[in-house]
Amino acid sequence: MLTSGLGHKSSIKSKGPLYISLIYFAFGFLWILFTDKFLYVITDSDVEFAKYQTYKGWVFILMTTILVYVLVKIYNVYKEKSLQLLRDNEKIIRENLKEKETLLMEIHHRVKNNFQIVISLLRMKSRLVNNEILTKNTQEIIDKINAISMVHDKLYETESLSDIDFPSYIHDVVRHLLISSEKLESVKVEYDLDQIVLPIEIAVPCGILINEIISRILNDTVIHNNVDLIGIFMKKEIENRYSLIIEDNGNRKSDDNKDSDRRFEMMMINILTDQINGDIQIHSTDKGTKYSINFPG
Numbered sequence: 001m002l003t004s005g006l007g008h009k010s011s012i013k014s015k016g017p018l019y020i021s022l023i024y025f026a027f028g029f030l031w032i033l034f035t036d037k038f039l040y041v042i043t044d045s046d047v048e049f050a051k052y053q054t055y056k057g058w059v060f061i062l063m064t065t066i067l068v069y070v071l072v073k074i075y076n077v078y079k080e081k082s083l084q085l086l087r088d089n090e091k092i093i094r095e096n097l098k099e100k101e102t103l104l105m106e107i108h109h110r111v112k113n114n115f116q117i118v119i120s121l122l123r124m125k126s127r128l129v130n131n132e133i134l135t136k137n138t139q140e141i142i143d144k145i146n147a148i149s150m151v152h153d154k155l156y157e158t159e160s161l162s163d164i165d166f167p168s169y170i171h172d173v174v175r176h177l178l179i180s181s182e183k184l185e186s187v188k189v190e191y192d193l194d195q196i197v198l199p200i201e202i203a204v205p206c207g208i209l210i211n212e213i214i215s216r217i218l219n220d221t222v223i224h225n226n227v228d229l230i231g232i233f234m235k236k237e238i239e240n241r242y243s244l245i246i247e248d249n250g251n252r253k254s255d256d257n258k259d260s261d262r263r264f265e266m267m268m269i270n271i272l273t274d275q276i277n278g279d280i281q282i283h284s285t286d287k288g289t290k291y292s293i294n295f296p297g
Helices: 002-014 015-040 045-126 132-159 166-180 202-223 256-275
Strands: 164-167 188-193 197-199 229-238 241-250 279-285 288-296
Touching: 015 045, 015 132, 015 279, 045 132, 132 164, 132 202, 164 166, 164 202, 164 288, 166 188, 166 229, 188 279, 197 202, 202 241, 202 256, 202 288, 256 279
Parallel strands: 188 229
Antiparallel strands: 164 197, 229 241, 241 288, 279 288
């Protein structure tokens, strides 16, 4: 309602000179029409009619001057009130926007803290259970939760409350995975990333997708101990599409104990790729595996 009323006032304000001109025209037209008829009635000769016409002209100038002055004063007062109302509403909008931004930042901060609480509880539970498989599975869950938590952490650190600086985010996710897998020193990661900003609805599944692929590569290093280089490339293509390539120099070998885990990992990778409306191609050779993902921004 406030916006509608303000728009109406703004419309009147912008058409003020037009209204003044129309009023002036209407007054002049009616003045000439009725005063001429009146002079024809009260005058007996052309001389008297001409004399009164002169008087009528001076009166017309005086009255129209007063009329224009009054109309302009009314218009200026109305314009000033409209401008003040506009300034007041802009101030209210700025204050409301600032309040909402502060609230959103606090929400992102709280969400991130809540994720950290969940991660801490999972780690505590993992330490209490002396089971290597359960500990490994718990760590994988922690890594996935951490990938989501980092999104909210990035949003809290920046002015934008909906877009993620994705190259910085990728660095943080990969570093966390290297630390958690104790391969920070043994695995080298090469990056070639365009400066890309992604909305949160794409950044979250894409971040988990990267987490899944890197985790899959790092898990294989435990078995074969021959993956020491990972390349991550992300480019902005034409028509607002993005290309993400993750490759390693590891040698893929069959492992019966890992078949079920790998099937689950691939299912997760495909699901996450579908979530960002992308398509994925995987090429495995004796020189390593390459994941090529193309998706819209």
